[in-house]
Amino acid sequence: MFHDLCIIVVVVFGVFQVKALRPGQPSLSERTVGKRTTVQSEAVGASECEGRKPQWVQEGAIKRLRGPVFNIHVAGPYHTAGRFLVDLAVKAGKMNYTMYQRWGDLGKAELWKDQHWTDLEDWFPKGHTLRDLGCGTGRATILGTVARHPLNMFLHRWYACKDWEQIVKSSERGVPDAAKKKRDECHPLAAVCQPGEEPCEWDNILLQAFTGVPAASLTRADLELAKSRLRNFDIIFIVEHFSHTLQLTTTRLGWRPDPSSGSLNATLHKADESEDQERFPRGEITREQWQAVMERNSLDIEFYDYMRELAFGMLRADGLPVPPEDERIVVPQWRNSVLTSRRGSSQEARIV
Numbered sequence: 507m508f509h510d511l512c513i514i515v516v517v518v519f520g521v522f523q524v525k526a527l528r529p530g531q532p533s534l535s536e537r538t539v540g541k542r543t544t545v546q547s548e549a550v551g552a553s554e555c556e557g558r559k560p561q562w563v564q565e566g567a568i569k570r571l572r573g574p575v576f577n578i579h580v581a582g583p584y585h586t587a588g589r590f591l592v593d594l595a596v597k598a599g600k601m602n603y604t605m606y607q608r609w610g611d612l613g614k615a616e617l618w619k620d621q622h623w624t625d626l627e628d629w630f631p632k633g634h635t636l637r638d639l640g641c642g643t644g645r646a647t648i649l650g651t652v653a654r655h656p657l658n659m660f661l662h663r664w665y666a667c668k669d670w671e672q673i674v675k676s677s678e679r680g681v682p683d684a685a686k687k688k689r690d691e692c693h694p695l696a697a698v699c700q701p702g703e704e705p706c707e708w709d710n711i712l713l714q715a716f717t718g719v720p721a722a723s724l725t726r727a728d729l730e731l732a733k734s735r736l737r738n739f740d741i742i743f744i745v746e747h748f749s750h751t752l753q754l755t756t757t758r759l760g761w762r763p764d765p766s767s768g769s770l771n772a773t774l775h776k777a778d779e780s781e782d783q784e785r786f787p788r789g790e791i792t793r794e795q796w797q798a799v800m801e802r803n804s805l806d807i808e809f810y811d812y813m814r815e816l817a818f819g820m821l822r823a824d825g826l827p828v829p830p831e832d833e834r835i836v837v838p839q840w841r842n843s844v845l846t847s848r849r850g851s852s853q854e855a856r857i858v
Contacts, residue, residue: 553635554636554642555636555637556642557642557644558641558738560740561573565760568760570759570760571646571740571758571759571760573620573640573645573646573647574617574618574619574620574622574623574647575595575601575622575623575648575649575650575741575759576617576626576640576647576648576649576650577591577623577625577626577650577652578626578649578650578716579625579626579627579651579652580651580653580711580712581627581629581715582708582714583693583696583697583698583708584654584659584660584662584663584708584711585654585659585662585663585778586652586653586654586659586745587743587745587748588625588627588652589605589625591625591652591743592625594752594755595623598762599621599623599759600621601621602619602621602622603622603623603624603625604616604617604622604623604624604625605625605627606625607624607625607626607628608626608627609628609630609638612639618640618645620646629714629715629716629718630715630716630717630718632718634718636649641738648741649739650739650743651736651739651742652742652743652745653712653742653744653810653813653814654744654745654746655807655810655836655837656710656712656803656806656807657799657837658745658779659711660699660799661782661786661791661838662691662778662779662782663693663698663699664698664700664701664791665782665785665790666691667692667698669688670685670688670691670694673685673688696708699799701791701795702794702795702798703801703802705721705802706721707720707721709721709802710724710803710805710806710809711806712809712810713728713729713805713806713809716731716732716735716736716809717731717732724805726805729805729808729809733809733812736812736816737816740758741754741758741759741820742816742817742820744813744817746779747814747817747829747833750821750827750828750829751817751820751821753824754817754820754821754824754826757824757826758824786838814834
């Protein structure tokens with residue numbers, strides 16, 4: 507399936523990036539944007555949120571959406587910045603918050619108060635829809651979510667678990683506190699997805715979160731259902747583009763620009779990705795294994811691209827800048843038989 511894959515790796519300003527295309531075909535984002543959704547998915551989206559209109563309130567010079575925020579936090583062993591957003595909601599948004607909530611907790615009255623942030627760390631259970639979050643009911647609610655590229659989630663956790671295993675083996679007198687960060691990033695009690703063709707229960711985890719369908723049973727019909735739900739969201743944050751998408755909090759939630767958000771983004775998330783990309787050229791994962799991981803998570807990659815384009819559409823609608831093209835290639839990859847390196851001058855390589 508990958509014999510005709512063309513992979514372009516570009517290193518700009520010391521950071522290598524990747525674009526994987528089949529010759530003559532558009533990128534995932536281009537394919538996603540141009541694709542007509544199925545009649546079935548459009549009908550599902552309408553039935554869950556029929557008649558929904560965002561409700562705005564003007565408070566002096568500040569205009570914001572009215573209602574509580576229900577943030578879909580992708581549950582599982584990967585770090586998707588859900589708690590980072592809760593912290594930001596408190597510090598920059600001055601909002602009340604509730605964490606670790608599940609769909610069964612939605613009966614709590616405090617979750618429905620204006621300017622309350624609820625971190626809904628749970629997958630869509632069977633029989634539940636966006637109407638359970640007030641969508642299409644006439645209630646003022648704000649739907650949000652945050653996404654990280656599936657391949658970056660996989661890679662960061664796999665490295666962390668590999669490091670944690672080595673730390674445990676080599677620590678004769680207990681694990682030093684500084685090393686416990688690797689344990690937290692690994693979540694060693696949960697199954698660890700491996701490079702290669704072996705399926706994993708955490709494959710396509712974004713899609714699992716938005717449909718409640720386990721990895722082994724996911725189909726393109728589930729992808730269309732997830733897209734139809736996502737089109738009703740008010741705010742979508744992308745971890746790889748936090749410096750841009752976090753600006754939606756100022757135009758839609760009425761938050762004041764917070765200087766800490768930029769530094770937190772750089773230290774907590776960009777640093778992790780930079781470390782992973784610095785490590786990738788060591789060859790711990792073969793080209794064939796990496797391509798197999800991409801194939802296993804192809805539905806999630808398409809869903810992520812769709813989420814990202816919706817987020818960029820929100821930025822345009824609000825008159826905010828959109829990440830330039832050269833910042834949209836966010837995952838590492840091979841170049842020929844030699845791995846890319848972040849060091850040295852700008853370079854470009856292809857595999858055909």
